[in-house]
Amino acid sequence: MKTTLCLLLATLLAAPLAEAQTPPDADALIRQLKPATTRGLRNLNIQAAPAAPAAAPAVLASPAAPSVAPGVTAATPQAAAPATPAQPDSAALPAPAPVAATPAANPAVEAAPAAPSVSLAIQFEYNSASVSQVSYQTLQQLSRALQSPELLDYRFRIEGHTDAKGQAAYNRKLSQSRADEVRRVLMTLGVAGERLSSIGLGASQLALPSQPYAAENRRVRIVNLAP
Template identity: 55%
Template sequence: MIDQLATRPRTRSLRNLTVEAVPAPSLSLLIQFDFDSTRIKPESLPALTNLAQAMKSDKLATARFAIEGHTDAKGGAAYNLKLSEQRAQAVRALLKAQGVDESRLAAAGKGASEPANPADPNAAENRRVRIVNLE
């Protein structure tokens, strides 16, 4: 988990310089919530505990993270956006309670706009939280 979220070292070379866009390190977690709720289900707590420990590790101790909440396509767009924001805030609050400095955590909702499974917008895997290293 730590290696998935850690930034890669940057190298420079003037000879044969190649510039490549590299996406920020991220991790998608299937965090389960009660239906139509922001309450995190108990079976998701071990993954979040591991995430908090990783965020407090020496390798990630100064990193800042975006917590992106995502929903499936069931329901209206405005409702899903609000629900995804509230779920991201719930994960942020849990990480804070486990000792991660809240100034390192930015929560945002994406609604159903970025499905993990575009072929099935209502699939369970679209209801997730994505953690992105902002360094």
């Protein structure tokens, strides 16, 4: 009986530890950090085509005055009843100019998709920037993903995030130190330093705003800085 209880207790204690030590798959990280194939269309502007310019109306030339030879007196024309001007043929009238469509005040612009990113629950020593040993496997998988042919041409930003416990200034400083440490570890694993930048955001961008003290807010986010 005692042996059975000990085995059960050992199983319950080992289960969360095994789950915490399971690193994400490098291929899954590549899929999450790789830009979408349609990303190049994000700045496409959709505007109304410009209207064709209206045709200029034909200008009728004034009739030339009759010329009179020198020394010849021009005959005074007899007054005659004014002739009724002939009604022009409707087919000969120029077609009315098309009315230009008024362009929309705000042309439709395709919204830019969110930058590819992934949030990792990197564990650190308590109140420290030192990466816990159980998270090194996660960073090893991340380094493999960042050095893969699919992601080798991109740069990445490492964001440190905390929950809302404590002072905002302290949280921002701690998150910066942890982001710097993740960058350092990735560099030791072979990722070129010029491809990585780091920033500490503290609790300014909570993953769960409705639960500011939740553990999900304590994370490291990797953002692809693809143009």
